[in-house]
Amino acid sequence: MSKTLQGNGLWERSRMMLTQHKDEILQTNKEIIKLKMPVLHEDEITIINQNVARSYAHKEALEVLIFGEWGNRKETGAVTSIHHQKKFKLELDLGYEWIDFSEVLSTKIVDSEIEVFTD
Structure with missing residues (x-):
């Protein structure tokens, strides 16, 4: 059996990212820097x-x-x-x-x- 089919070899070799995953990562990064309205005196x-x-x-x-x-x-x-x-x-x-x-x-x-x- 080839080494690419053993363990995590198949995923390590492809290194592919789906657009849905990329969009989710970008959305998560935006939410991190989202500001909250301060309470005014x-x-x-x-x-x-x-x-x-x-x-x-x-x-x-x-x-x-x-x-x-x-x-x-x-x-x-x-x-x-x-x-x-x-x-x-x-x-x-x-x-x-x-x-x-x-x-x-x-x-x-x-x-x-x-x-x-x-x-």
Whole structure:
């Protein structure tokens, strides 16, 4: 009998990986680096609400740090609408984005002028 058929020889010789196995390995690696939403202190939530209201009232530029499972991102624009204290509309250079208050990690008023287009 050949040595390739003894013990683990058959598998050692082929060294083949199925696409399903490769996809499962990649998915597992992604889940390892998945971030969890931190719990914000009440003071931070108050500051977020105040900055959103100020941006809405005075059409000031607002920098928003938004939580994401694969990484946080920053957006800068002016708040043009607030929907029942659940989300707000941030007017960006190329359009707008609705942002949930539950996804906001921090906000900061920016000193630059942003041109706001109203409907």
